[in-house]
Amino acid sequence: MIIGLLFAVCAGVFVGVQGIFNRHVNMHVSSWAATAFILATGSLAALIMGLVIDGTAIFDVSGMKPAYWLFGLVGIGVIFCTMTAMKKIGPTKTIVIGVIAQLTASMFFDMTGFLALPKMDIGWNHIAGLLLMIVGITIFNMKKKTA
Template identity: 65%
Template sequence: MILGGILALIAGAGVGLQNIFNRHLNEHVSSWMATTFVLLTGSIASLLIGLLVDGPAIFDVSGMKLSYWLFGLIGIGIIYCMMQAMKQLGPTKAVLIAVIAQLTSSLVFDLTGFLVLPQMNLKWEDILGIMLMIAGVLIFNMKKKDISKT
């Protein structure tokens, strides 16, 4: 459990860093080229690390459903949307909103058993947690009053 928490923290920090990298990359090339570059470099790195760790066993896709081949398309949409959101909102606001959307949709998926997930029951803590996060983003986005003008 502790290792899972540590790995989640590392992944979260990595997502924040990756989003900033994507934003800078997007300043020099088109959004589609930036998306291609990110996915291509990530795919090459993943392939090389997979070969080092698991060897040729990484190529065994015999148990994989055909529909899973399409799930990579979601990654294209995620990267493109995040780069566009960062242009409009900046990294912090874009990531905050994305995290809330991720947690909310994950909660809905858990509650409905979407894509054959084990169905979970809704608890008041779940609703309270989502509401607190949304309130936090609203507070974070409040404009500070300039007290020097009064």
Template identity: 80%
Template sequence: MIVGILFALCAGLFVGVQGIFNRHVNMKVSSWAATAFILATGSIASLVVGLLLDGTAIFNFSDMKPAYWLFGLVGIGVIFCTMTAMRKIGPTKTIVIGVIAQLTTSMIFDMTGFLVLPKVTLEWTHIAGLLLMIVGIYLFNYQKKETNA
């Protein structure tokens, strides 16, 4: 479990840092060009690291359902929407709102067993935690308007 928590913390760190890098790319080119660039560089890096760590075993897709080939298209939506949001509201708000959307979606998928996930019972603590995060985001982003004297 500790290893999983460490990887989750690293993922959050990477998302925060990537958001800043992506914003810089997005300021120079369109969101679509930024999306293509980010996916291309990520694909090349994944391929190189995968080959170094796992060798040609990374190309074994024999147990993968054909529908799963389309799931990579979701990444296009993730990056394009993130790039566009960062341009409009900045990296911090984009990431925070994105995390709430992820938690909400994951909670719904867990409750319904969507995509063959094991069903999880919704408890009041799940809803309370989500609402607490939403309130926290509001407080984090609340800015009192200053009046010039």
């Protein structure tokens, strides 16, 4: 459990830092070029780390449905939308709103069993927690009026 929590915290930190790095890349090239560059460097790094840690076993896709091979394309949307949002509203708002959208989508996917996920019951406490986060981001984004 502790290891899972630590990895979740690291993932959150990586998402925040990656968004800022992506924004800097995007300041020099178009959003599409930045997306391609970021995915290419990430893919190369993942390939190297996979080979170092797991060896050639990383190429065993025998148990995976061919349709799943295309799911990596979602990463294009993640990076492009994150960079575009950061240009428009800044890193902090982008990440916080993204987390709320991610939780909302995940909650919906859990409730409906989307993409063959096991259906899960969502209680009032889950919905209340999500609403509390939405209220929190609204308060966070309120600007103080200056005279």
